[in-house]
Amino acid sequence: MAGATSRAASARTILLRPGADLTGFRDAARRLAAEGVPPEAVTFSAESAPSLFGDDASPGSDAPLVLPRAVTSLIPSVVPHLDPERYGLLYALIWRVLHGERHLMEVASDPLVHRLTRMAKAIGRDLHKMHAFLRFRRVEDPAGERYVAWFEPDHHILEAAAPFFVRRFAGMRWTILTPEGRAVWDGDTLAYGPPGSRAEVPEGDGFEAGWQTYYETTFNPARVNPKAMRAEMPKKYWRNMPETAAIPALLRGAADRTAQMIEREPTLPARREPARAVAAMADQDPKSLDELNAIIRKTEPLVPGATQAVLGEGPIGATVAFVGEQPGDQEDLKGRPFVGPAGQLLARAMAEAGIDREASYLTNAVKHFKFTLRGKRRIHEKPTAGEVSHYRWWLDRELDFVAPKLVVALGATAVLALTGKAIPITRARGPFRFDRLDNRFQGYITVHPSYLLRLPDEAKEEAYAAFITDLKRIATLGAELAA
Template identity: 45%
Template sequence: MMALEHARPASDYVVDLPEADDFELWRERARALVQCAVAPDRIAWVEPGGSGDLFAASAAQAGQGIPVPPADARLVRANRRFVSLARNAILHSDPGRFALLYRLLWRLQSTPGIMEDRADPDVRRVEELDKAVRRDSHKMHAFVRFRLVENADDEAREHYVAWFEPEHHILRANAGFFMRRFANMRWSILTPRGSLHWDGTTMSEGPPAQRSDAPGGDPMEDLWRGYYASIFNPARLKVGAMLKEMPKKYWKNMPEAALIPELVAGAQKRESAMVEKGALEFEERPATLAAIGKAIHACRKCPIGQLDNHAVMGEGPQDAALMIVGEQPGDQEDQAGRPFVGPAGQLLDAHLEKVGIDRRAAYVTNAVKHFKYVQRGKRRLHQNPGAKEIDTCRWWIESERAIVRPKLVLAMGASAARGLLGKTVSISRVRGQPIALEDGSELWVTAHPSYLLRLDGTAREEQARLFDADLAAVRARLSELA
């Protein structure tokens, strides 16, 4: 790095960038400044419509332009990772991005390996900008909707217009994507940051637009809405994930979005009806645990019951204060006809004893009564039960609860939690806290012991610690309820 000689006031160089997304111009200016040993705090980066810092105006009046590097200036060093991140980060709307990138480029000259330091604040911030820009581009690819507009000048060729509101300066960077995807269409994309126009041969740019400049709809949208409704799968609906990938702010530009609230509500009603139907398909609830045990051996209401296996009934005192619910029997449980006798059961026994819970005083059962597996030679490999299979088996777990009437229910694993709640929950979010059930008992959720068996090293130690903490909380709560 060239030594600094004549110190000047802060921001005594102004770099005027006519385009907010012009990486090549920024790189050219930044390279010259580095070669002239101009420190980051002496530069004001100015983009259209704004100033890079508070000293830009005074610097501009002083007339400080870009210095010319000396003939023997050293080459500027920048690795591939920096260039890749910088190309995207420069499209961000953060006005401080130019100064950030220059500061990082400046530091690279003396510390070439800095880009590998993910804890460095500048590196971390550039990664955040890059991620935000890539996310915005992904939303643009997914949510731009073209609408047909009438064109009196050339009725023979249809013209399509789309409105989109990007968060960052991504319009020109994504022009190629739309040109390739809609090469045979004439289209325009209007945004508050500028516009693009493609006539099938030439791409041109236009000024910023307003929402009112875009058409409100066209006859084809009815067909598209019908298609979208027909492919909407309520069984795979996850509202949280959908909103994360398709935020509501984009809905106003998407014709199918008007259907989403109704489709979501319908899906939730349909799921509830499916669960209820699964229960109503059975006759009256058995009055005793022995009757449940007899009935589950004859149950063929889901595909698991049609495999070559044996139903496994719960066991324990009929008046147990604690009911422990697992996922389903395993291979050893299927052969023995008892719950939790295999490796997971042995691990459970050890942890229960560690925190002072007597398994013999608890009623131990599973959310699903048959072993679901896939045959591999002579081995039967465990498979997780599906949501519908768990929901169908809720009839049996609810029947057991109605007879045992436990004060507290411990659900181990997501399948067990769904069997008790009728919906899927995140174990990490609900563990360690009571959930009130409709009969007045409390549900506590933790991981399944088999999850611990699949881990090793520090990961297993950490999860074992959490498992013990959950069991200890259950033990303390049982003492309070006694």
């Protein structure tokens, strides 16, 4: 009985504002943790708090909570959730992290971590829907033009979502109304107020007719998938979006419009095959490297992706020309060859071997960055033999204009471009004659510097030393050919 009485006496009830009371929860969590109150002795409640925008009922604490970044970033992503247990679950996570489970967030299979992660994802989806489906309508008030929108989120996300609209529509005066509260931006200050109603938003404005016409014009009937549309844009949001009024008619006419598109297809200009495109370029017969580069700049990439063509760099008449595979991510963004990690390694090795990079010519067999997207990352994808062949005309003309004494093939793709054959680097490494180029240039084959970056640490030192040996032989051979 004594134990039960003690536990009852130590039970704590924390009052928070209804909705998403991030500040109140943080203050309460700091105080509870500082006092050593375990999660099972705490009840979080928002039912008795005065209003969404009243004073915080939980006393604060100056005691800092030192938590892993994964936890601190998770908390604001869970607090807006509709689940009434969210605060208790978050405090349980904090308690466990502070009491010996510092790396708890790395255990994705832990039931608590799994549940909180799912809640955070639900908030992310709700925010995405609000950002994508909220529509403002224009109204006039004594101060002039103002915009009003109505939205019904699934969770308490108004305060988390409003800053996005401040950034996007900073020059407008607007109000976002929800059943839970409102966000008001006057051009300088973002403020929150009491709930709103759908009746406060006008049924339409002059802009909506133009927006609906644009939507109807860009609607692609051949890609209609009503099930996917409803999954991505649930019907509960349709009544607030002017373009959705056109959807039923567009769906009814999709089959006929698709049939009309198919009938018109033969009259559309067909995309040229790469071989035909290359032949068309060759017909232009550039008279200088500058003219060749101008053709490359305005030509559509012959590999998927790429921001721009990355041209060769270095002086005409350079003794040594280095040919790599293709530009990487950094090269594509900056428009210069060999400026990424592999290029930096090559520059360091050239300096060690006594080769002046500024006096050398650097280029690639393929002039555009071929990649696949993984999330936000652009991952290098090796060009095929056919793609290398499509770019060979450019490389051949480029070398004719530069007229180096020695051409260095960095890696297997460069060898394929220069010889027309797939030759193993280990068998051909060293001086080499490029028969395909009528032996106009002395050749040398070595590894690509990106190969060194991919090696395990224990093998890198030996491989780098061998690469330096190659570069020193290249420097000596270049000096002999230039003499």
